[in-house]
Amino acid sequence: MPPSCNCLGGALKTLRPSPALRRELDALRITPRRTLASSHRPNTAITSRLVAKSDLSCLLRTRNVGQQDQGLVGSLRKPLLLSRPFSNSTPRSALKTIEQVRARNKGGPFNLTAAILFICTAGGLWAYLTYEKERMARKRIADQTKGVGKPKVGGPFDLVDHNGDRFTSDDLLGKYSLxxxxxxxCPDICPDELDKMALxxxxxxxxxxxxxxxxxxxxxxxxxxxxxLKEYLQEFHPEIIGLTGEYENIKDVCKVYRVYFSTPPSVKPGQDYLVDHSIYFYLMDPEGDFVEAIGRNFTADQAAKVISDHIKDWEGPLKKKDRWA
Structure with a gap:
């Protein structure tokens, strides 16, 4: 028998421990090492190192061992070293039936929420790209119509409005003008176009x-x-401004706006006649630059949308005081 066992036997004979302590010591002598297996991880073992038999001889030689049986047994039961598991996460429960597997994989990588988000994102992106494409097209049109040094369409003029007041090209600045x-x-074309202008x-x-x-x-x-002009334009819209002047002044304005017009020669006083002229609406920006020409092929709704889009694209101020309010 090893020396540690002899020492332990002698101590037990001398101190005469209680029967409960004997049972605990017999259990420790039979199973000196215990291995606990994790129910979650079969391959990982948690090993508890118990007190070696050689240490029992020193513990039993101390005084008042009989009075501290319970404390001694409890200290012997406590593990001195515990190994830490690799992960604290809870393992996924295994699927038991084929119906559970099919239900789990039924949706695949996509579900209803993902489909709705994808459609909304794609729709928003398409709308944004469409708006940007139209805006860049309008900007390109507005930039192409501006001249370098001298405007391609439009220019300075000095005329008289339907109230008899002087009206110059400077009065167009600060707002869009049509x-x-x-x-x-005019028997038919001008009334139709002025009705469209009012709309x-x-x-x-x-x-x-x-x-x-x-x-x-x-x-x-x-x-x-x-x-x-004042009486004539009141039939269409009270906000339409009529401009007139001397023949040479009108001719100069038509020239800078690239407008063709002609009156029949040898007209007698009081004789009725028609004037041939170009039929366009000229949209001018708040700086007096030409933006776009709107022809007869545009409806009132289409023309209003074109004008509104250009106005919304404008980044400068629109603060001119309304003279005709």
């Missing part, structure tokens, strides 16, 4: 506010004086 050339004795003005004002000046410049100054 300029149309016509005359009051365009109301639609743009509804969307963007009072930032548009509707202007009609006569191509027939011999018959369209301020009083005639």
């Amino acid at each position: 300029v149309y050339f016509g005359f009051s004795h 365009m003005y109301d639609k743009v004002t509804e969307k963007c506010g009072p930032v548009l000046l509707p202007i009609m410049i006569t191509c027939d100054p011999a018959r369209d004086n301020p009083a005639v």
Whole structure:
């Protein structure tokens, strides 16, 4: 028998421990090392190192061993070293039936929420790219129509409005302006276009506010004086501004706006006649630069959208005081 066992036997004979302590010592003598296996990880063992038999001889030689049986047994039961598991995460429960496997894999990598998010994202991206494409197209049109040094369309002029007041090209600055050339004795085309101008003005004002000046410049100054223009334009819209002047002044304005017009030669006083002229609405920006020409192929809704989009693209101020309020 080893020396440690002899020492332990002698100590037990001398001290005569209680029967409970004997049972505990017999259990420790039979199973000196215990291995606990984790229920979650079969390959990982938690080993508890118990007190070696050689240490029992020293513990049993101390005094008052009989009085401290319970404390001694409890200290012998406590493990001195515990190994730490590799992970604290709870393992996934195994699927037991084929129905559970099918239910788990039924949706695949996508589900209803992912599909809705994908559709919304794609729709938003498409709308943004479409808006940017249209905005860049409008910007390209506006930049191409501006001249270098001298504007391609538009320029300075000095005329008289339907109230008899002086009106120059400087009065167009600060707001967008929609300029149309016509005359009051036109039988059909001018009335149709002025009705369209009134609708365009109301639609743009509804969307963007009072930032548009509707202007009609006569191509027939011999018959369209301020009083005639004022009475004629009241039939279409009270905000439309009529401009007239001397024949040479009108001719110069038509030239800078690239407008063609002609009156028949040898017209007698009081004789009725028609004036041939270009039929376009000229959109000018708040700096007096030409933006875009709107022809007869545009409806009032289409033309109002074009004008409103250009106004929304404008980054400068629109703070001119409304003279005709």
